[in-house]
Amino acid sequence: MSIKTTSYYRDRYVRHLPTSFCTGCGNGMILNSFVRAVDELGVDLEKILSVSGIGCSAWIPSPHFNSDTLHVTHGRAIPFATGAKIFNNELTTVVFTGDGDGAGIGGNHLIHAARRNIDITTILVNNFSYAMTGGQVAPTTLLGLKTLTSPYGNLERPFDLCKLMQAAGATYVARWTTYHIRELRRSIMAALKNKGFSFVEVLSQCPIQQRRLFNLRPSDQLDMSSQILEMFKESTYIRHMPREENYFYIVPKGELSLSRRKVSNILSENSVEYKIGEVDRLFFGRILKVECRNIESFKKSLNLVKRFAKIGKVLRSRSGKIGLGVFVSKSSKEFTDSMREISAFEKGVEV
Numbered sequence: 001m002s003i004k005t006t007s008y009y010r011d012r013y014v015r016h017l018p019t020s021f022c023t024g025c026g027n028g029m030i031l032n033s034f035v036r037a038v039d040e041l042g043v044d045l046e047k048i049l050s051v052s053g054i055g056c057s058a059w060i061p062s063p064h065f066n067s068d069t070l071h072v073t074h075g076r077a078i079p080f081a082t083g084a085k086i087f088n089n090e091l092t093t094v095v096f097t098g099d100g101d102g103a104g105i106g107g108n109h110l111i112h113a114a115r116r117n118i119d120i121t122t123i124l125v126n127n128f129s130y131a132m133t134g135g136q137v138a139p140t141t142l143l144g145l146k147t148l149t150s151p152y153g154n155l156e157r158p159f160d161l162c163k164l165m166q167a168a169g170a171t172y173v174a175r176w177t178t179y180h181i182r183e184l185r186r187s188i189m190a191a192l193k194n195k196g197f198s199f200v201e202v203l204s205q206c207p208i209q210q211r212r213l214f215n216l217r218p219s220d221q222l223d224m225s226s227q228i229l230e231m232f233k234e235s236t237y238i239r240h241m242p243r244e245e246n247y248f249y250i251v252p253k254g255e256l257s258l259s260r261r262k263v264s265n266i267l268s269e270n271s272v273e274y275k276i277g278e279v280d281r282l283f284f285g286r287i288l289k290v291e292c293r294n295i296e297s298f299k300k301s302l303n304l305v306k307r308f309a310k311i312g313k314v315l316r317s318r319s320g321k322i323g324l325g326v327f328v329s330k331s332s333k334e335f336t337d338s339m340r341e342i343s344a345f346e347k348g349v350e351v
């Protein structure tokens with residue numbers, strides 16, 4: 001058995017050009033997951049077409065991926081991909097898009113492609129903003145987040161894109177983050193195999209714009225990236241996994257260090273085995289996490305904190321988190337097949 005090295009993937013699938021991504025950007029990780037999915041499926045590079053619009057995420061295939069790519073106008077990757085797929089349905093057609101490109105300016109195309117169930121895989125990079133142009137508010141920016149164009153906090157509720165795609169008729173829908181790259185690769189494989197409209201949302205880090213967005217203060221960009229990845233891990237849960245009941249969070253009302261000391265004192269005085277730490281969560285910023293050894297100490301500490309500490313909001317393990325996993329995986333009539341049946345019928349050909 002031969003081990004595939006990084007240079008195997010790089011030489012075969014990636015154009016040898018300087019990267020166009022900033023240090024610590026999630027787009028390289030998404031390209032990596034995509035390349036590995038394509039390799040594992042053995043997709044012929046001559047028969048794969050990537051289409052992307054405008055934005056940083058649109059640069060994942062073009063210029064980096066070593067096959068045919070169309071780099072088109074803002075928000076219009078799906079219409080171009082639709083045309084290509086109708087003309088040549090042998091193609092594995094993949095759209096790379098951002099949350100602004102795919103759900104903002106191109107949002108209408110996205111829902112109609114899902115409604116038609118056309119055989120296109122769309123990988124949407126959700127970095128919660130229009131990153132390339134300076135971090136403006138996007139249709140996925142979380143409520144209350146400060147961006148360049150929402151300096152007092154975002155007033156609009158974000159789309160849940162997976163629910164939107166599910167409702168519109170997509171036949172494969174999944175969401176992961178750049179922290180979950182193995183699961184992401186598996187979902188990209190399932191999406192590429194699905195005959196119909198597939199949608200994979202990836203929550204991704206942008207160490208440039210998310211500094212302001214998430215109010216982060218690390219010393220350098222690589223620290224920032226790992227901090228955001230930790231934040232993704234702490235702010236999400238995998239839907240099909242059993243709920244974990246050995247930890248909870250506290251969103252303190254006042255100063256974090258004071259609350260931490262108060263909780264530690266109460267738990268230590270009552271001889272509970274626990275670990276307390278500070279974590280970053282997408283909706284709440286920096287908060288406290290109390291991890292216990294087992295379910296008994298979990299119940300005891302939760303009770304003690306609620307009864308005696310009363311220092312703010314207590315969150316159970318899944319509360320306020322974003323669900324990850326596969327939302328839809330089903331089969332349904334595909335659009336270009338239906339078109340071919342009509343044209344064959346008109347020509348009197350049996351299909």
Ligand SMILES: Cc1ncc(C[n+]2csc(CCOP(=O)(O)OP(=O)(O)O)c2C)c(N)n1
Binds near residue numbers: 133
């Ligand atoms: C018609 C048009 N309108 C606006 C722009 C400016 N513009 C370039 S990239 C971009 C935002 C892209 O955001 P997103 O799709 O989220 O990509 P990201 O950079 O965040 O990956 C905008 C508005 C443009 N290039 N063309």
Ligand SMILES: [Mg+2]
Binds near residue numbers: 100131
């Ligand atoms: Mg974006």
